[in-house]
Amino acid sequence: MLRLIVIAAVLVSSASAACKCGPAQYVGGLGSVVGESTQPPLGLNVAEVGAWDFVNRRFGFKVDLVYSNGTAVSYRMIQNYTEGAQWIFIDEYKFCEKQKAALPEPSNCIPETATSFGKLYIGGFSGSSETLEVETWVNTISEGTLMGSGSLSVRTKDCFPVGAQFMGTSTEMGQTTSVIMSSGWYNMTEGIPHPEDWFTLPSYCNSQESNAVKFHPMHKLNFKRFF
Secondary structure, X not given: OOOOOOOOOOOOOOOOXXXXXXXXXXXXXXXXXXXXXXXXXXXXXXXXXXXXXOOOOEEEEEEEEXXXXXXXXXXXXXXXXXXXXXXXXEHHHOEEEEEEOOOOOXXXXXXXOOEEEEEEEEOOOOOOXXXXXXXXXXXXXXXXXXEEEEEEEEEOOOOOXXXXXXXXXXXXOOXXXXXXXXXXXXXXXXXXXXXXXXXXOOOOOOOOOOOOOOOOHHHHOOHHHHO
């Protein structure tokens, strides 16, 4: 089963907001730390490098996961919401699995139900040209199998994503499980100069369903849905 950590995002209705939506296309990295109260408890570090293309409704990622016991897994993912599909594939094994695109579709805008938690400065003194001013938005989440609280921090001048957190429960596996997650974006560049690197399926991947590799459910966490 695909475990989703989702925050639905739509346009901010408040005219007082410094920004409403982030950049429509960008590439970069997203690092996350996840904890889950399974038996035994699960700890997971996730490093994603990829492209966010809200214009063409598609997202492509190279994902590395490292568990607390040192076990590591790598795979790639492409999501295409125009086709309503996503693919997970592993070049080493020429494995490809097609799935329905996880819903709801991501947005690059602040949720209209979110509340500003305030602004702060990172990396220097207030007013300095080297200081990053960010604003944190918090939101109560009741989306699919998830219930809890989430937050998203963005650069105030343009809503460029900085960090995201979630704390709550999931019932996807049939029983209530506590989940906590913290993520941060890094090395971001606006625009997608080489889209073929992120959105082209390998030749061994076709449109047919294939047998799934027996991943742990946490291998398919969808962290990019926080923004």
